[in-house]
Amino acid sequence: MKLGKVTGRVVSTVKVDSFEGIKLMLVQPLDEKLVPHGDPIVAFDTIQAGVGDLIYYETSKEAGRVLETTMNPCDAAIVGIVDNLEVEDEK
Amino acid sequence: MKLGKVTGRVVSTVKVDSFEGIKLMLVQPLDEKLVPHGDPIVAFDTIQAGVGDLIYYETSKEAGRVLETTMNPCDAAIVGIVDNLEVEDEK
Amino acid sequence: MKLGKVTGRVVSTVKVDSFEGIKLMLVQPLDEKLVPHGDPIVAFDTIQAGVGDLIYYETSKEAGRVLETTMNPCDAAIVGIVDNLEVEDEK
Amino acid sequence: MKLGKVTGRVVSTVKVDSFEGIKLMLVQPLDEKLVPHGDPIVAFDTIQAGVGDLIYYETSKEAGRVLETTMNPCDAAIVGIVDNLEVEDEK
Amino acid sequence: MKLGKVTGRVVSTVKVDSFEGIKLMLVQPLDEKLVPHGDPIVAFDTIQAGVGDLIYYETSKEAGRVLETTMNPCDAAIVGIVDNLEVEDEK
Numbered sequence: 001m002k003l004g005k006v007t008g009r010v011v012s013t014v015k016v017d018s019f020e021g022i023k024l025m026l027v028q029p030l031d032e033k034l035v036p037h038g039d040p041i042v043a044f045d046t047i048q049a050g051v052g053d054l055i056y057y058e059t060s061k062e063a064g065r066v067l068e069t070t071m072n073p074c075d076a077a078i079v080g081i082v083d084n085l086e087v088e089d090e091k
Numbered sequence: 092m093k094l095g096k097v098t099g100r101v102v103s104t105v106k107v108d109s110f111e112g113i114k115l116m117l118v119q120p121l122d123e124k125l126v127p128h129g130d131p132i133v134a135f136d137t138i139q140a141g142v143g144d145l146i147y148y149e150t151s152k153e154a155g156r157v158l159e160t161t162m163n164p165c166d167a168a169i170v171g172i173v174d175n176l177e178v179e180d181e182k
Numbered sequence: 183m184k185l186g187k188v189t190g191r192v193v194s195t196v197k198v199d200s201f202e203g204i205k206l207m208l209v210q211p212l213d214e215k216l217v218p219h220g221d222p223i224v225a226f227d228t229i230q231a232g233v234g235d236l237i238y239y240e241t242s243k244e245a246g247r248v249l250e251t252t253m254n255p256c257d258a259a260i261v262g263i264v265d266n267l268e269v270e271d272e273k
Numbered sequence: 274m275k276l277g278k279v280t281g282r283v284v285s286t287v288k289v290d291s292f293e294g295i296k297l298m299l300v301q302p303l304d305e306k307l308v309p310h311g312d313p314i315v316a317f318d319t320i321q322a323g324v325g326d327l328i329y330y331e332t333s334k335e336a337g338r339v340l341e342t343t344m345n346p347c348d349a350a351i352v353g354i355v356d357n358l359e360v361e362d363e364k
Numbered sequence: 365m366k367l368g369k370v371t372g373r374v375v376s377t378v379k380v381d382s383f384e385g386i387k388l389m390l391v392q393p394l395d396e397k398l399v400p401h402g403d404p405i406v407a408f409d410t411i412q413a414g415v416g417d418l419i420y421y422e423t424s425k426e427a428g429r430v431l432e433t434t435m436n437p438c439d440a441a442i443v444g445i446v447d448n449l450e451v452e453d454e455k
Contacts, residue, residue: 001314002313002314007123007178008178008179012147012172012173013174014138015138015171016137019170032280032312039122039129040123041092041093042093046289047288056283058348058349059348060151060346060348073168074149074170075151076149079292079347082284083286084284085282085284086281086282098269103264103265104263106261107229117269127214130220131213131214164259165183166241189452190452193447193448194445196413196445198410208451221367223366224420242424255441255443257424258422274439275406303403305371305404310403329374329388333437352438354378355374355375355376356375357374358374359372360372360390361371
């Protein structure tokens with residue numbers, strides 16, 4: 001999984017049938033300093049993440065497994081909200 | 092999923108059998124400012140996206156699931172058209 | 183799928199059993215200007231693409247599906263030859 | 274698989290159900306000189322890796338297979354600790 | 365698949381059970397000039413590749429298929445040794 005920040009919502013009327021009723025959020029990937037890095041991701045959200053939350057998301061065919069049915073062409077999903085990163089000094 | 096813009100059509104006669112009858116579009120990936128970034132994608136389109144549309148697409152083995160049969164070697168599909176991005180200020 | 187140009191053939195005697203009899207081509211990925219970009223790919227070819235052809239290929243676990251048996255560790259396959267790219271002006 | 278160094282722990286209360294009870298570690302990818310390179314990964318850990326360990330991890334839908342149930346949206350897992358890299362001079 | 369050069373061996377005692385008895389090699393990805401490019405890969409080897417060999421490897425969930433059991437979290441495997449690259453002049 002990777003670290004990201006929820007930056008917005010994606011409003012979409014025309015879409016594949018299996019995406020009906022799914023909440024889609026815009027996620028900005030972050031680097032090791034939690035600085036934005038890379039292109040934004042459009043991800044499923046089933047854990048009620050809010051804009052501004054530090055989250056971790058995954059990007060693979062398993063993303064659809066956050067739903068009860070996995071037969072959908074989803075490749076990105078928010079899987080958890082980060083409470084705290086306990087990072088130790090590198091040596 | 093990622094954000095992209097439909098930039099054209101791909102005409103192809105010689106192809107694997109499972110791609111017969113599929114509409115293939117050329118999609119330009121976009122960065123967080125919606126500026127073109129990265130190499131173009133050749134994607135399945137089953138939602139009748141048009142050239143110029145802001146869309147989101149996915150790139151994984153699940154892409155074939157936009158079709159009724161998933162037994163094809165497809166790794167990219169347009170899954171929705173973006174009506175609006177509700178992006179909030181980062182802090 | 184991505185755009186590429188077939189640049190050569192890969193000759194390989196020692197390989198995993200499931201690759202026996204498969205034609206392997208060297209493919210150079212292309213950017214939006216059809217200029218070579220990125221590292222070359224070694225891809226299955228079942229559509230008789232030739233050196234110099236503009237093709238589209240896919241890179242995922244579905245690549246093996248160009249064969250009748252999919253139980254092989256293949257992650258890249260040429261899936262079609264491009265006749266024409268109908269690209270419209272971006273605005 | 275890729276080489277990485279465990280740099281910390283990820284504390285997360287709100288997450289998808291299938292992640293309950295899983296230890297999540299922060300992993301920094303390394304380049305060929307074992308220098309940090311690229312964005313950090315949030316990975317499953319079932320082998321009790323500790324902060325500072327040189328490990329190898331994998332990032333694909335198979336990551337969930339480190340657990341007995343694989344029906345979870347995990348795409349990164351630590352799969353082993355490196356004792357030694359026996360690298361020979363390139364010629 | 366991608367081109368790489370075997371640069372060493374990875375010695376690892378603590379690992380997930382399904383990796384027991386597997387030979388792990390360090391592989392350096394190569395660009396189109398066969399110059400090292402990108403971060404090293406830790407790959408399964410079942411074809412007895414040696415250090416210094418020019419090989420092609422694949423990186424996807426199918427990598428585990430080089431083994432009889434595919435239920436392991438492997439995402440990279442050496443699948444063949446290159447005898448010769450027949451590259452033609454680009455025009």
